[in-house]
Amino acid sequence: MPSSLRTAPVLAALLLVLTGCGDSEYETDERTVSVDHGEQFTLKVPASPELGQNWYLADPRPDPEVLEYRGFREDDSVSDGAQFFDFTALSPGKATVKLLFCPYARCSSANEVAASPVPTATSTPRNADQEPAYYLYTITVR
Numbered sequence: 090m091p092s093s094l095r096t097a098p099v100l101a102a103l104l105l106v107l108t109g110c111g112d113s114e115y116e117t118d119e120r121t122v123s124v125d126h127g128e129q130f131t132l133k134v135p136a137s138p139e140l141g142q143n144w145y146l147a148d149p150r151p152d153p154e155v156l157e158y159r160g161f162r163e164d165d166s167v168s169d170g171a172q173f174f175d176f177t178a179l180s181p182g183k184a185t186v187k188l189l190f191c192p193y194a195r196c197s198s199a200n201e202v203a204a205s206p207v208p209t210a211t212s213t214p215r216n217a218d219q220e221p222a223y224y225l226y227t228i229t230v231r
Contacts, residue, residue, distance in 0.1 A: 112175070115226070117213045123229045124178045129159070132186065132226060135214060136172040138163060141194030144172045147223060148199065151176070151184040155230055178230040186226040190214050195221050 113130040115122050124130050134144045146158065159175040174188065189199045190210065210222035 114173075117210075117224060120224065120226045121229075122226060123231060125231050126178055126181055128178045128230075130176055130178070132174040132176070132188065134172050134174070134188065134190070134224070135169055136163070137170045138172075139170075141192070142170075143191050143197075144174075145189045145191065145196075145199040146174060147187040147189045149185075149187065151186050151228070152182065153179075155180055155182040155184040156186070156228060176228070178228070181230050184228045184230070186228060188224045188226070189221060190224060191221050192219060195219075 113124065113128065114133045115130065116133050117135070122130070136142050136144055146161070151158065155178070157177040157179050159177055162173045162175070164171050164173070174186070176186070189196070189207070191197070192214070207221050207223055210224050214222075214224075
């Protein structure tokens, strides 16, 4: 077998690992999540930053013994846009991830709204959402 045919599957697997395509993704309608120890996963939220619609990781941060926050990224190539919060499950336990939804430039950071009461959202954000809201994710690591 030619060596190029043997290396193609290895290169494809490496590409998946490097791009994070193997990670589990959870959206705003999936706020109770169970993952395995060592698993990398992403919280995907709808956003249009060009319209002032942003998300922020809010305090209190998730338990660092249970979850490692790997960072934030955006993708405006999809039709409505999305923002991603990436995590790694470190050890068995439960942690809460608190995300702040800020529509129409109502806030520019999670610290900005910490002093005023902001409701916890009960539904998925829609285009009609006008006020900031917290989205709480309960993450169980097995």
